[in-house]
Amino acid sequence: GQNIDQPTEMTATEGAIVQINCTYQTSGFNGLFWYQQHAGEAPTFLSYNVLDGLEEKGRFSSFLSRSKGYSYLLLKELQMKDSASYLCAVRSISLTTDSWGKFQFGAGTQVVVTP
């Protein structure tokens, strides 16, 4: 089975930096993904890590440590439009079938950006 934990809510001011942590336990790890979800909308892809280290993509960066089962998403120069839920997801290989690419999600972290 898998457990994915992330904080429920974080608040930050416009222009600031926020770091959202995610810890996971899984068998057959095959990648960690971050998604952004605005209220009433479907999740959209932000970033992907499968090897240890930092991946940078504009104002967003994501870090992975496989040995620690730990990732974080860093949001820099926060804007009001960044107010959303951020979902951590782990992709895994199923050991009982030949299926690859099963995703499981954390409960999401609601980020509130204030003026």
Next chain:
Amino acid sequence: DVKVTQSSRYLVKRTGEKVFLECVQDMDHENMFWYRQDPGLGLRLIYFSYDVKMKEKGDIPEGYSVSREKKERFSLILESASTNQTSMYLCASSFSGLAAGRKETQYFGPGTRLLVL
């Protein structure tokens, strides 16, 4: 652009009704998924299909069944709808991720908000 469509955005059904939720993707993805999303619980996997006619139970399959007769279409069936199945249902698809390090994410449909009375 990848497109994942779901048959309805909003649906109201009565307890005991049989409910079909349809999902279609146009990117030849091997994998398709059905999730439900509830406040405080996040996205929970109901069923996962990794090929035509192949399926795997997710975390909460009870009360649901699925059908994948064609690669592009994945159906979620509520055999006898109950009020605790009121939720947002999200379909997603992806390539299999078989290649090591393949950066293939999931693509989500717009969701179906189901209300069971």
